[in-house]
Amino acid sequence: xxxxxxxxxxxxxxxxxxxxxxxxxxxxxxxxxxxxxxxxxxxxxxxxxxxxxxxxxxxxxxxxxxxxxxxxxxxxxxxxxxxxxxxxxxxxxxxxxxxxxxxxxxxxxxxxxxxxxxxxxxxxxxxxxxxxxxxxxxxxxxxxxxxxxxxxxxxxxxxxxxxxxxxxxxxxxxxxxxxxxxxxxxxxxxxxxxxxxxxxxxxxxxxxxxxxxxxxxxxxxxxxxxxxxxxxxxxxxxxxxxxxxxxxxxxxxxxxxxxxxxxxxxxxxxxxxxxxxxxxxxxxxxxxxxxxxxxxxxxxxxxxxxxxxxxxxxxxxxxxxxxxxxxxxxxxxxxxxxxx
Amino acid sequence: xxxxxxxxxxxxxxxxxxxxxxxxxxxxxxxxxxxxxxxxxxxxxxxxxxxxxxxxxxxxxxxxxxxxxxxxxxxxxxxxxxxxxxxxxxxxxxxxxxxxxxxxxxxxxxxxxxxxxxxxxxxxxxxxxxxxxxxxxxxxxxxxxxxxxxxxxxxxxxxxxxxxxxxxxxxxxxxxxxxxxxxxxxxxxxxxxxxxxxxxxxxxxxxxxxxxxxxxxxxxxxxxxxxxxxxxxxxxxxxxxxxxxxxxxxxxxxxxxxxxxxxxxxxxxxxx
Numbered sequence: 001x002x003x004x005x006x007x008x009x010x011x012x013x014x015x016x017x018x019x020x021x022x023x024x025x026x027x028x029x030x031x032x033x034x035x036x037x038x039x040x041x042x043x044x045x046x047x048x049x050x051x052x053x054x055x056x057x058x059x060x061x062x063x064x065x066x067x068x069x070x071x072x073x074x075x076x077x078x079x080x081x082x083x084x085x086x087x088x089x090x091x092x093x094x095x096x097x098x099x100x101x102x103x104x105x106x107x108x109x110x111x112x113x114x115x116x117x118x119x120x121x122x123x124x125x126x127x128x129x130x131x132x133x134x135x136x137x138x139x140x141x142x143x144x145x146x147x148x149x150x151x152x153x154x155x156x157x158x159x160x161x162x163x164x165x166x167x168x169x170x171x172x173x174x175x176x177x178x179x180x181x182x183x184x185x186x187x188x189x190x191x192x193x194x195x196x197x198x199x200x201x202x203x204x205x206x207x208x209x210x211x212x213x214x215x216x217x218x219x220x221x222x223x224x225x226x227x228x229x230x231x232x233x234x235x236x237x238x239x240x241x242x243x244x245x246x247x248x249x250x251x252x253x254x255x256x257x258x259x260x261x262x263x264x265x266x267x268x269x270x271x272x273x274x275x276x277x278x279x280x281x282x283x284x285x286x287x288x289x290x291x292x293x294x295x296x297x298x299x300x301x302x303x304x305x306x307x308x309x310x311x312x313x314x315x316x317x318x319x320x321x322x323x324x325x326x327x328x329x330x331x332x333x334x335x336x337x338x339x340x
Numbered sequence: 341x342x343x344x345x346x347x348x349x350x351x352x353x354x355x356x357x358x359x360x361x362x363x364x365x366x367x368x369x370x371x372x373x374x375x376x377x378x379x380x381x382x383x384x385x386x387x388x389x390x391x392x393x394x395x396x397x398x399x400x401x402x403x404x405x406x407x408x409x410x411x412x413x414x415x416x417x418x419x420x421x422x423x424x425x426x427x428x429x430x431x432x433x434x435x436x437x438x439x440x441x442x443x444x445x446x447x448x449x450x451x452x453x454x455x456x457x458x459x460x461x462x463x464x465x466x467x468x469x470x471x472x473x474x475x476x477x478x479x480x481x482x483x484x485x486x487x488x489x490x491x492x493x494x495x496x497x498x499x500x501x502x503x504x505x506x507x508x509x510x511x512x513x514x515x516x517x518x519x520x521x522x523x524x525x526x527x528x529x530x531x532x533x534x535x536x537x538x539x540x541x542x543x544x545x546x547x548x549x550x551x552x553x554x555x556x557x558x559x560x561x562x563x564x565x566x567x568x569x570x571x572x573x574x575x576x577x578x579x580x581x582x583x584x585x586x587x588x589x590x591x592x593x594x595x596x597x598x599x600x601x602x603x604x605x606x607x608x609x610x611x612x
Contacts, residue, residue, distance in 0.1 A: 016556045030560070045570030046555065053560035132561065139557045140543060145535035152528075182511035196497040211527040212582050216463040219576030223569075224457030231569045233537050234554065235547035245344050246454045252342070253373035253450050262541060269534030272527045302405035303494045 007229030007241040021138045027054045044226075057134060061127035068120035072096065072176065075113035096176035101169055117176060118160060125153050148273050155276040158283045166288045193292030197303050200282030201293075207274035214271055218264055221247045236261040353452040355445070373453070377446035381439050388435035392491075395428045408495025411479075411488035418485060430485060433475045440468045459576065466583040473587045481595040507593045512600040515589035522582030529578060533571050 022028045032050045040047050052058075073087075076094040080086040087094070099111025106112075133146045164172040174184035189195035196202075222231050230236060230243030237260075244261050251258040259267060290296050297303030349368065356363035356376050365376045372378065395409045412426025421427045447461040479487040490499040504510035511517070536557070540550050551568065558565035566574060597603050 016552075032563075040570070043570065044567070044573045046565050046567030048559070049564050051559055052563035135557060135561050136539065138560070139540075139553050141535075141539035141553075141557065144539045145532065148531040148535050152531075179512075182509075182517070186509055186511050194501055196501050197494065202497075208523050208527055211530045212523055212579050213467070215526045215530055215575040216467065216579035216583075217460065219572045219574075219579060220459035220463040222572040223576055224451065224459040226569055226572070227457075231572055232547070232551065233568065234541050234550040237537075237541040238547055245342075245348065246456050248342065249345060249348050250447075250450055250454055250456065250460065252345075252371050253368070253453075254447055256371045262537075265534045265537040268530045269538055272531035272534065275524075275527045297494065301403055304406050304408070304498075 005241060006227070006243060007232055007235065016139075019138070021134070025134075026056045027059050028056070029054050053135065055131055055134065057127045057131035061124050061131060064120045064124035064127065068117050068124060071113060071117050071120065075108075075117075078109070092178040094177045095180040097180075098164070098170040098173050098175060100171050102165070111170065114170070114176060118173075122157075122161070125156070129153060144269060148269065151273050151276045151280075155280045155283070158280040163284055163287065166284070172287070188286070192286045192290070193294040193296070195282075195286070195293060197293040197297035198282050198286060198290075200278050200285060203278040204275055204282055207271050207278060210271045211268075211275060214268055217251075218268060221250060224250075230261075233261050233265075348454060350453065354449050373446070373450055375446055375449050377442040377449060380442040381446060384435040384439035384442065388432050388439065391428050391431050391435070395424070398424055405493045406495075408490050408492030408498075410490045410492075410495065412485045414484055414486045416485065418480070418483060421485070426485065429488065429491065432491060433488065437468075437472060437476065440464075440471060444468060463576065463579065466580050470583055470586050473591050478591055478594060481591075487594065503593070507597065508599045508601045510593070510600060512604060513589055513593060513597075515585050515592060519582055519585035519589050522578060522585055526575065526578045526582060529571075529575060533575065536571075 030051045030053055032052060034048045034050050036047045037049055038047055040049075075096050076087050076091075077084065079094055080090065096114045096117060097111060098114045099105035104112075105115050108116075129146065129149055132149050133143060135141075136143045136146050160173045164170050174181055192198075222233075225243040225246045228243030228246065229241055230247050236244045240261065248258045248260055286293070294303060298305045351357075351363075351366050354363045354366050354375055356365060363376070365374055365379055367374055392409065396404070396407050399407055401407050409429050409432065410426065411429050412421035416426060421430060444461045444464045447464060448458060451458050451461065475488050479485050490496055507513070536554050540554055543550060543553075545553070555565040555567065593600070
């Protein structure tokens with residue numbers, strides 16, 4: 001007979017004692033007092049907020065981040081002639097544009113603010129990655145979180161740094177700002193022949209929607225069996241009780257496959273990391289390798305050719321075939337003519 | 341069978357047992373639980389796949405990536421279209437909806453058998469709502485099945501692209517933006533949760549020490565640890581938030597808003 005008892009709940013542990021790593025850190029200390037927010041208990045969340053670790057890397061990262069915000073605000077104010085209410089009103093429209101070419105920007109307004117900001121951003125996320133690694137070591141974690149954070153940095157660095165470097169102009173990167181960010185995404189897709197036909201974009205969206213689906217499945221499964229302690233996952237991996245049994249059997253009976261308390265987190269981790277890794281590949285391939293994803297898709301036989309215009313238009317030919325709603329689709333266009 | 345599975349496999353607690361007093365479909369087929377809703381699901385799925393196979397055969401394109409089963413033409417409105425001109429699409433949507441809903445009800449039966457909460461079928465219902473809004477409710481509001489989503493690998497990509505441009509700039513749709521935010525947030529929180537568990541399991545420490553380790557890590561790192569139960573509450577509601585925003589995103593485009601660029605050209609009197 002298997003174990004069918006629910007897991008007893010685990011009492012909270014006391015504060016961690018300082019160790020060598022903490023003492024070696026110049027600014028290594030915890031600040032603040034833990035503040036209890038009893039309301040959070042109603043949502044099943046921990047009531048203790050606070051006592052954050054300072055740490056040299058954390059302080060540096062925060063400094064660069066605040067400096068970047070200050071530069072952004074200053075640049076935005078300058079765009080609005082120093083009028084603060086105007087800046088608040090048109091906050092979404094503020095654009096800090098990157099300069100043309102790969103050199104220094106000619107002035108602060110023509111890309112200098114953007115360059116300063118990107119340097120501060122790079123410094124901030126790098127310091128935060130060091131902080132993440134340093135905390136992983138302090139708590140003897142396997143550095144999964146550090147690698148996931150590095151993957152996220154890789155994607156942003158691909159958009160703002162690597163791809164502009166390969167393309168030869170900082171102007172390839174998005175301007176900083178709410179609407180300019182959205183506009184860049186829209187224009188990027190249109191400019192490179194519809195990003196929907198980029199297989200890495202497809203894969204990234206698969207992982208992205210899959211991440212939401214996995215959170216739906218995992219979160220719901222655990223909440224449904226939390227009365228029997230399935231949410232105490234680290235302990236359940238070591239020694240399973242009825243809550244985890246039910247979580248596993250639910251999916252086994254529903255779809256014929258189930259993970260277990262350990263392997264479900266492999267799925268979660270690699271789906272979320274897959275989002276940024278495949279996005280980074282899709283971004284760096286767009287422009288340097290493939291000029292037009294629609295034509296690429298047609299050439300590789302997985303996209304229908306909707307009318308005769310595309311190839312000649314993409315290749316810059318002045319002769320564009322007459323287009324009409326009844327124009328017959330051009331058949332038998334030789335492969336490899338797709339402008340890349 | 342898993343080693344502990346026999347303890348949990350028991351008859352009873354199903355819809356048919358409640359109504360008829362006995363459920364002849366209350367059994368397992370291999371790993372799968374069957375039940376009356378399992379039979380409905382598999383029947384609707386087989387019918388749907390049959391229609392898809394007929395449509396693919398009729399299109400005569402051997403490349404499955406290019407095959408598209410489009411929604412009916414505008415001239416058919418909300419009526420039945422001839423089979424190969426969108427009637428197949430209408431039937432596939434009908435059978436898919438039946439299959440999804442009965443799958444959710446089958447999940448309810450399994451939840452009852454295992455004596456657990458109904459969170460998974462509730463979550464799945466939100467996922468179904470995204471499909472129903474896209475394929476049924478929005479076409480109904482716009483008065484034409486032609487507004488439905490084309491079925492097919494690259495065909496559906498083309499539909500998404502075209503629909504985005506039809507409303508000028510879908511990135512300026514606020515529900516689209518909130519939905520994308522939800523998708524990226526779920527991915528980020530998922531990575532954080534997965535890292536926390538994979539980073540700390542089986543470290544040969546006492547389980548309570550491992551748990552406290554996770555809590556104290558997050559307090560050190562970002563100033564707050566949401567807790568073992570709380571992280572799943574957060575993930576659950578983030579996923580529901582994302583699905584609701586996806587529903588609103590496509591539902592508002594067409595019935596209420598024709599142009600997402602123009603949508604922002606309003607002025608608030610007291611804001612001048």
